Amino acid sequence: MKSKEYRLYLFLLPAFIMFTLFVFIPLFEGVRISFTNWNGYSQTYRYVGLYNYKSLFQSKLLKVAIVNTLMYGIICTVIQNVLGLCYAVYVNKKFALRNSVRLFIYLPAIVAGVIMGYMMYNIFQYSGGALNDIMVLFGAEKIDWLGDETRAKWIIIIVNSIQFVGVSMMIYLAGLQGIPSHLIEASMIDGANAFQRFIKIKLPLLIPAISSSFLINMIGGLKLFSIIFALTNGGPGISTHSMGTAINYLHFANENAGQAATAGLVLFCLIFFISLVMNKYFQGKEVEM
Amino acid sequence: MKKKGLFYNLLGIFIILFHFLPIYITLMTSLKQKSDLSSRWLPPNYLNLDNFRFVLEDKLFFLAVRNTFLITICSSIIVILVGAMTGYVLARKKGWISSFMLMLTMGVMMVPTISLIVPLYKVMLTLQGINTFWGIILLISTQYLPISIIIYSNFIKSIPIDLDEAAEIDGCGKVSTFFRIILPQLGSVTTSVIILNGVKMFNEFVFALYFLQTPDKKMVTTYISSFFSEVSNLNVASAAALLAILPVVLVYLSLQKYFIHTSIESMGK
Numbered sequence: 001m002k003s004k005e006y007r008l009y010l011f012l013l014p015a016f017i018m019f020t021l022f023v024f025i026p027l028f029e030g031v032r033i034s035f036t037n038w039n040g041y042s043q044t045y046r047y048v049g050l051y052n053y054k055s056l057f058q059s060k061l062l063k064v065a066i067v068n069t070l071m072y073g074i075i076c077t078v079i080q081n082v083l084g085l086c087y088a089v090y091v092n093k094k095f096a097l098r099n100s101v102r103l104f105i106y107l108p109a110i111v112a113g114v115i116m117g118y119m120m121y122n123i124f125q126y127s128g129g130a131l132n133d134i135m136v137l138f139g140a141e142k143i144d145w146l147g148d149e150t151r152a153k154w155i156i157i158i159v160n161s162i163q164f165v166g167v168s169m170m171i172y173l174a175g176l177q178g179i180p181s182h183l184i185e186a187s188m189i190d191g192a193n194a195f196q197r198f199i200k201i202k203l204p205l206l207i208p209a210i211s212s213s214f215l216i217n218m219i220g221g222l223k224l225f226s227i228i229f230a231l232t233n234g235g236p237g238i239s240t241h242s243m244g245t246a247i248n249y250l251h252f253a254n255e256n257a258g259q260a261a262t263a264g265l266v267l268f269c270l271i272f273f274i275s276l277v278m279n280k281y282f283q284g285k286e287v288e289m
Numbered sequence: 290m291k292k293k294g295l296f297y298n299l300l301g302i303f304i305i306l307f308h309f310l311p312i313y314i315t316l317m318t319s320l321k322q323k324s325d326l327s328s329r330w331l332p333p334n335y336l337n338l339d340n341f342r343f344v345l346e347d348k349l350f351f352l353a354v355r356n357t358f359l360i361t362i363c364s365s366i367i368v369i370l371v372g373a374m375t376g377y378v379l380a381r382k383k384g385w386i387s388s389f390m391l392m393l394t395m396g397v398m399m400v401p402t403i404s405l406i407v408p409l410y411k412v413m414l415t416l417q418g419i420n421t422f423w424g425i426i427l428l429i430s431t432q433y434l435p436i437s438i439i440i441y442s443n444f445i446k447s448i449p450i451d452l453d454e455a456a457e458i459d460g461c462g463k464v465s466t467f468f469r470i471i472l473p474q475l476g477s478v479t480t481s482v483i484i485l486n487g488v489k490m491f492n493e494f495v496f497a498l499y500f501l502q503t504p505d506k507k508m509v510t511t512y513i514s515s516f517f518s519e520v521s522n523l524n525v526a527s528a529a530a531l532l533a534i535l536p537v538v539l540v541y542l543s544l545q546k547y548f549i550h551t552s553i554e555s556m557g558k
Binding site (some may be wrong): 096128 | 393
């Protein structure tokens with residue numbers, strides 16, 4: 001009997017091997033490569049000590065990429081949550097088109113980010129782009145939307161936010177539908193108006209939804225890669241790089257895999273630290289029912 | 290009340306148009322000839338399906354679609370089997386081994402793949418897994434394994450343990466209890482796992498970009514990406530993009546109830 005009991009633990013073996021091969025070993029390898037001058041493909045490399053760390057932390061690319069990554073993460077989270085909550089409250093009402101509205105808001109979220117990026121290029125392109133057609137229609141000058149640093153960053157943020165706002169909407173919708181109706185009825189009897197009901201009753205009960213939506217959007221924004229790859233590929237210059245595209249740029253364009261691995265560790269720590277802080281913050285906020 | 294309904298519906302139409310805009314503009318672009326410089330807001334005044342024909346006659350497009358389906362299906366099977374097996378042990382066994390495995394699973398969930406992409410490339414070089422399907426299938430499976438393990442483990446916890454015990458009295462070992470008693474009951478939760486992960490697997494870009502580089506091994510995302518960067522014909526590229534998203538859009542439209550159910554269900558956990 002005992003031996004049969006232990007045979008069950010063999011069930012854990014495939015997952016354990018996969019995690020080891022493709023997560024834990026790469027994690028250690030990543031630390032090791034960050035101390036080398038590996039170029040990304042050759043068999044030979046040298047250990048260079050802390051050189052990659054020193055040069056990376058002095059480089060403009062890392063500063064730009066970290067600032068952008070935080071900007072993408074934070075602003076996308078704000079837009080997606082505010083708009084997502086509004087959408088959720090709206091499609092939670094009863095009207096004929098509510099199911100279609102919900103369907104179309106969520107639709108872009110199932111399209112691959114990189115393909116969405118290219119489709120958006122049809123809108124933001126300088127010559128022939130759909131947006132510039134409108135500018136011309138109103139007699140304004142054409143604008144090189146993706147040619148300017150600040151504008152390009154905002155376009156990346158808006159494209160990403162609009163693509164994935166449906167995810168937040170779904171989370172909030174689930175949260176809203178999970179609120180017991182007797183609480184709402186009780187507050188109505190007590191004379192609370194719609195606004196008071198929302199602030200005092202619904203919002204506190206939505207904290208679990210808010211916390212998962214914030215976390216998902218934040219991590220999604222910090223990992224942003226495909227949309228940037230499709231729309232600007234880091235340009236103009238290096239101004240729109242996120243940590244994700246910077247790693248790709250260092251690895252392939254610069255053939256500096258040692259530095260790319262170092263940048264990977266920086267991103268890892270960044271995401272790890274931010275999700276830890278957010279988890280701690282939201283844990284203290286949940287209300288008991 | 291009537292007035293409010295009208296307002297909500299009008300707002301709804303506006304929102305639908307707004308979110309459908311990128312697909313609409315891409316559709317209009319894909320229907321036009323390259324020489325047609327009219328606005329992308331307007332449909333062409335002639336019928337032209339040449340762009341779509343061009344893509345559909347491209348052998349590499351079909352290879353990309355086939356590869357993507359192959360990778361998605363194989364990865365799903367691995368994620369389902371390994372996820373259910375691991376989830377079963379985590380749900381039924383107490384002790385340090387289970388706690389340790391749960392900790393590893395939670396840990397892996399926190400690791401963003403893009404941050405490990407360089408050492409992963411090194412590992413795959415060593416394993417000779419670059420440009421192979423098994424390589425990317427294992428990578429994608431590993432990425433979506435943690436969430437599936439958690440979902441299966443939570444679900445199996447809700448199956449009464451009496452069933453296991455009854456099977457054991459009848460002489461069923463733990464291993465065959467899993468295959469005969471537990472596995473047949475996992476239908477609904479497996480649908481959730483497939484929907485939750487399948488679309489993301491189909492849309493995989495970073496792994497495909499790094500690990501499948503030869504033209505005949507591309508996935509749809511990398512095929513479209515090379516189309517936009519190599520071909521200067523935006524009209525053909527737009528047609529390719531629309532054809533590439535067609536499978537997921539069709540699945541989404543036909544299974545929308547499950548999609549909504551799944552996204553709501555997975556958030557509750």
